[in-house]
Amino acid sequence: MLASRHAVAASSKLKMASLLQTANRKLQANIMIPDTDITIADSASSWTLAWRFARREMRGSLRRFRVFLGALLLGVAAIGTVGSVADAMRNGIANNARVLLGGDIELSSRHTPPDAEIISMAEDYGTVSRVVQMRAMLQATDQRKLVELKAVDDKWPLVGNVDIEGASSLSVALADKGVVADPSLLRSLGLEIGDEARLGDTTVRIAANLVTEPDRSISFVSFGPRVLVSKDTLAETGLQQPGSFISYKTRLTLDNPVDNAAVYSALLARTQSTHVRVRNLLDAAPGFDTFINQAEIFLVLVGLTALLIGGLGVAGAVRAWLTSRMPVIATLKCLGAPSKLIFRIYLLQVMSIAMVGVIAGVTVGAVAPLFAIDILSGYVTVPLDITLYPRPLLIAAGFGIGTSFLFALWPLAKAEEVRAAHLFRSLNDMPGGLPKPLYVGISLIAVIALSVLAFLATGNLLMTVSFIGGSILSLFLLAGLGDVMVFVLRRVPAPQIVPVRLALSAIIRPGSPVRSMVIAFGLGLSVLVAVSVSEANLNRQIDARVSEDAPAWFFIDIQPHQIDAFETIASNITGISNITKTPMLRGRVSALNGVLSSDIDAPSSAEWVLRGDRALTWSATPPKGSNIVEGTWWPDDYKGPPLVSMAKEEADEFGLVLGDTISVNVLGRNVTAKIVNFRDIEWQSFNINFLFVLSPGVLDKAPHSWIATTDAVDDAATDAVERAVTNQFSNVSAVSVKEAVRVAQRVIGLLGGAVQITALVTLVAGIAVLAGTVASTEAQRLSDSVILKVLGATRLSISIAWFLEYAFLGILAGIAAAIIGSLASYGLVAQILNIEFELDIMLVLITTLAGAGATALLGLAGAVKTLGHKPGPLLREV
Template structure:
């Protein structure tokens, strides 16, 4: 901006028109965006993160909704463990359209040489699938692959991983349960695969007759029977959501005690929807953190702009322009630049689902339906706009009262004018609006409050760290070495970069350490669960009349192994204190207990791994009204306690029991334990199977565990053996995928920290050049200047890294112990590794940003000054 471009001042004028403000702002921006690139990058990065995460989540939710009918296998499904639908229930459902029934159960597949593996069976009737298609290799009709052949054996189609686990190929004969099956095809596509949940073994598709021939569907078995229906109208018109809802309500009213788990095409997986919402919320907060960190870059850029244009601002004010005009012009420029960054971020975020689908669509196990989502665009734009205001208004407002003389000597005598009250109000309103927006777009108010509180505390602590560091540097006695003396002076001098560097790196590093320690503790929890005195196997579907024989068999073939067995059934909670679960609003972490079937057992004694916290256990041989012992933490989440009643539907029969005691359960020991343990008389005479664990004294090993697996698979073909080590490996893989996504999101915040740090260094370039030139005139060499900068950045990086370890460790401890309910270990290695990386990053970027400064020639700079 030049003097010739300025409007003629009017004496006594106290305001300026909007047109004048816009004209001057546009004229000034014609010179380019010098000094605003970091600003642009910070805003664009944060908006991209928030918009992209929301768009991908919406794409997944929309894909699930659009393909819900295919994933579910129909318009509605009715499932129950252990019992098929009754003829009356089937008649009601089949009257509305075509139906198909499948049975799902885990079992063992064995080769002739004794090798065995856990498999997930889906037994289908002739109508399967109602929607979609099954793809087999080699191509053939599904019925032909599963029906009984000329050799009298049923066929199966299996996931390709079964070939790896059993070294089998097409045409091989496998033993499953008490039956023999021919592997006729590899299962390439299964339309309703997602509806089956997490698979612990290869999927095996067989016919319903094949399941019965395998002896896996007897009384007490844990087969989940699901009947799907494809609704149809008399006029063949599509069945709308309203008709679907009426149909489900009619079925519930007709059979209130059925104990069904009902799903529709609109809520294929409530658990997936809820987890997707939580994960999206978490990643959005991570994206917001990157935007807040970027806000520090905005503040630095605005301060640097005011400092860089002090001559133009001085001329403008000397011509009679009021402080309000200076503020308005600068704010207009800032908002214009922010608009460019916001638009770039919105474009990148909106494109993210399309990019992910194009590059990784074949690897994503969930349906992704990319589109442009206005709500996510609005959210990203609003966050970007409010962040810009919150972090720029203070810096812009200070220019209002800076006199011309102070602007000219700001380099050596920075002005300390207090921010006017009205600008303080503006900043407060912008911050309040930003906080309100977080609550508006985040459904979990508790999480939002924790996040905002933690952010404000982090800002305050980082500010205190910076001030303490500056005060300490000022209070220390002057070192004899010039390099150290210069470094300490740079830390506490007026206009020092200390607050910006500490704040920008501190937030990003604290987030990185938090996520690293959470990941380490989750993985350690999984690893520790597979060591020590914990079970090596879970054995399910043991016939109740063979429990003693089974225990004897295991201890004979694996001497020293301890075996524990309990009866096991599956039941669905239908009411608490007489109130139907549909009317219960549990805490978020406890809602899972009211969805689907839960394992239940009976016992005369307190199970191992459980400690009574209140109430009393029933006496041996108790014969009074049904009693139940409940998990203490889950009871608190569901809002129930001692003396309350709980109603559970088991095999289509509802039983109501009173809570007699609450227990603290040590789940990490992986022993046999259940949320609900009933008095034995509650289910006397009900068909059931037993669940057993086998624990090697010193953790076992591959050889003895495999030997026991082969022995049990051969002697008890209908018993399902679940090896704990294999399950933990599956969980570790899932955790790894989740951690990768979280690290990717947190990487955005780290990049924002780097950008802010670069911006802070750029903002202080003029002061650095001034210092370097003066020191060179006084005889300082480049080596000495470089050494002083190295010491300065090492001190700043070390202090910030220490804060990151402490703050990140504290946050990780809270999340792991309070939210995840795990034990916490401070992993010094990963934490220190992150701290050292921050230290190296600070030093490298600091030196890179000042290398050219050290090469400035004093003569050219002095002539320009």
């Protein structure tokens, strides 16, 4: 095989020599090349001649770039897939906005419905349907389940279709106290169609299964399955109590859709000073479009990281290829080929092969939405448009081509410096040092172009700059760690065990792949370590809070006249303690310091404060567990103008200070209060926390309900208090903290899993770089194995030495990853989330050792194939 390889190389040299000799003959005769208008002197350095050489030499070379193609395909496919799926989701929401919204315009309010005058105004423009949503307890025999209750009128749904099983139509199913329920609810309670259950003060009949609901909001978190009832049935349940947490939604389909903007503006002006919020088709999926944008940015950056690591593979593959072609390059130089021609020949080769990987990656990105439908079907209730989305695919292709060019440029530029004398000296190492200033400048232009593409892909300048800066810093940091480790290892005494000594000498020798290995594997492992340690800290924090501080139950929608009886019932149950109660109603922030919320450019991390309704309470004394960090609390007997206490972190987001004012709209009434203190709130404590706490005398007379929590010593007490309270008060809903914790942990697990997958993507790219490194050292490995065999080494001893070499490289990358990943996790957990950080040494060791083991096995698998070559043929060549 080795002989045939050299025969192919010799054949290549002869063909290129023939081309150059022909060109030189034409040059001497000053003959024009057919179909061109340039002289041979010009053609010798032209792109046309370079392509002729490149095309001939490239035949059969594709397999040498398999690793290069794999890394490139991975990054391009990741970016193209993310962009295509995000565009498919945006188009799906835009094209089905009326279905999601339930009409052309929606009026929504909490606690109380919109005024009759507003409803009448809406009816003047078209058809109106009114829907009521709330949480309630559904009881079957001795089992209870918290459900998402939705009461609809006979016009619902205005847009789209509801799909049910077990009844001929929705109106038939909802008649005579019938309910349509999510099948999961029936399974959990052991119910079937025709069975009866208790809802509030009345008995209802399970009439049908709910298959699809057209206007179901897009959400990753739900505290209960859906139950549909009629408006008449809801009235009989007695659940509509003043101040209860109820959402009233009025949907409007316009008689003349062209008037949408005008009608929206008119309704917006009419409801500006009320507690009613108006949405149109542009806001059909509130919050979810933001989620799509943020998820797209994050995943695109993951794809860029994979491409960044893949770029190292590109550089290694190109350098290895050019090293193997040094005799050919020297031969061309001997025959008079200028440096520009050499550069163009191999640039065309590399970019042609890169186009194969880019096209393959773009193809994957184009078809990926087909497979994303099944994954997203449980969360996205709108059909995804499966079509080609040119913009993300073009951006992905641009990244692939730009990355290939940037990382290939440096070794290609050094190929110009190969001298004809190298052919006679049998040198097989590429020239070192910096390339010419021209190529450094071109590299900077390529970096700028890729930065512009990154901004186009993310649409977020700060995120783009942060990513580029972080990537450069990480590369320098990992490269520096690799150099420090080599510096230290060179001062370690030589081991007595021969395989260990051979492994160590291979690592510390000039041209060692330590730096590229630490960078490539270190990035992926760092992300994996950071994610694993952070997720472990979050779960530990949740478990600790649940066992130490969290109550057993949250009871909501307790009416003011029921709160004393509730406290009596709960306190009389053995094992129940720490009963906490507070009044609550909801309102929306209408202004900060007199500036309307709609005119405030809120930071992305605090948009939620101004979006939607916020829970409000009032108290004469600081809430339990409150830590006032600035200002003072008002006196117990305070009777003056409204005052408010606010969470410190959110206040800082908006630049608020003591003495500033906050206006909240509560049931149509604007209340402006002065900030007198800031509190440090631990949102993760699972206790009752409020962003705003007002002074007494402001909201006391408004319709409101109470929320309460109870602690329990064991499961028996937990079950007993839930049964006693919900049996006595049919309108009160009980929310299990254990269930809330499971939801929180499920979300954390979902996010952690998604980030771990992204870390694995970067690790796969690192594996590609590892494979490329092994492939690039094949000739060196072959020479080493022959020399060692001649000196008496066995295949086993050589294999052990190589295994130890790659194991050491993996350990070095693991050490770097453990340091960087742990520091990153500390910054996230302790500095950003303000949670006590605890380093799980065992978790870090398992993660890094797994990476080191993978490095050793993969490196050995690629290197041992050179052991099969016999020493004779190579020695005869020498």
